[in-house]
Amino acid sequence: MISPPPRPVATKPLVSLRNVRVVLGGQPILRGVTADIARGQITALIGLNGSGKTTLLRTLVNEYPHTGTIEFHCGHDHSQPYPEAIGYVPQRLTLDARLPLTVRDFLALTLSRRPLFFGISRATAQKSQSILERVGAAECLDVPVEGLSGGQLQRVLLALALEPQPELLLLDEPAAGIDFKDQQRFYDLIATINRETGVTVLMVSHDLNMVRTYAHEVMCLRHGAIQCQGSPAEVLTPINLALVFGTQLPTFSSYNGS
Ligand SMILES: Nc1ncnc2c1ncn2[C@@H]1O[C@H](COP(=O)(O)OP(=O)(O)OP(=O)(O)O)[C@@H](O)[C@H]1O
Ligand SMILES: [Mg+2]
Structure with a gap:
């Protein structure tokens, strides 16, 4: 007897947020966020300074208590309630400049649980080398973290966020402060990783x-709530941008409906 073909699995969003609220320092920061993060896609999160973008990312990794629901639909059958790994590239890195860590030490500290005073194991050294090669930053291995350029630092942080292979990659202004050419290379890299691995990306x-x-x-x-969501062509219109940013952005008039 020929068995029927398997029923296609409905494509659920990777993450569904419903009425997510976060209070920090007694102030409501997220005021009822309801949104779906599309599986396997690159979703951009935009909004004014202080609108709650970083808070939303940190809430997704359980850094802040929330009310409302955050549901993950993970694993090959979308039934796992939490991703095995979430990669996170923070908005800024606060390291003590008096501690002259090289990238090699920084990666070893993060990748292995072994104290640095025992030395770096051969396996960790090889892993550090290979994760840097993957993001085109192999030349950074012996550079002090404090001496990295903005673009190099973002690549090193991305290398760490990709180890182990995440199901969700959260990028908080990953290309802020780096020059146009490096920015473009960085976003090209994200697009390639998204295409090749199918990782879901949420980037501020x-x-x-x-x-x-x-x-x-x-x-x-906007003010801790989702003002609009859709494709770039649907969302990046002068009217929406005026609503989100509270001002006219004349340079974007050419994007209307194009
Ligand atoms: N730990 C905290 N305690 C109290 N208030 C906080 C805390 N963290 C963030 N906030 C406040 O929450 C608001 C949103 O901050 P958040 O960092 O999420 O904004 P953002 O959209 O990422 O802004 P930016 O574009 O400047 O990075 C701000 O008013 C900020 O001062
Ligand atoms: Mg932020």
Whole structure:
């Protein structure tokens, strides 16, 4: 007897947020976020300074208590309640400049549980080398972390976020402060990793041109709530941008409906 073909698995979003609220220091920061993060896509999160973008990312990794629901639909059958790994590239890195850690030491400290005074194991050294090669930053291995350029630091942090292979990659302004050429290379790398691994990406960006070029979906946050969500063509219209940023952005008039 021929068995029927397997029923296709409905494509659920990787993450569904419903009425997510976060209070920090007695102030409501997220005021009822309801949104879906599309599986396997690059979603850009945009909004004014202080609108709650970083808070939303940190809430997704359980750094802040919340009310409302955050549901993950992970694993090959989408039934796992939490991803095995979430990669996170923070908005800024606060390291003590008096501690002259090289990238080699920094990676070893993060990748292995072995104290540095026992030395770096051969396996960790090889892993550090290979994760840096993957993001085109192999030349950074012996550079002090404090001496990295903005673009190099972002690549090193991305290398760590990709180990182990995450199901969700959270990038908080990953290309802020780096020059246009490096920015483009960085976003190209994210696009390649997304295509090759199918990782779901949620990235905060203030660069609407990059969002337009690289994101499949855009979510706009305003005063701790989602103002609009959709494809870049749907969302990056002068009317929406005026609502989200509270001002006219004349340079984006050419994006209307294009
Ligand atoms: N731990 C905290 N305690 C109290 N208030 C906080 C805390 N963290 C963030 N906030 C406040 O929450 C608001 C949102 O901050 P958040 O960092 O999420 O904004 P953002 O959208 O990422 O801004 P930016 O674009 O500047 O990075 C801000 O008013 C901030 O001062
Ligand atoms: Mg932020």
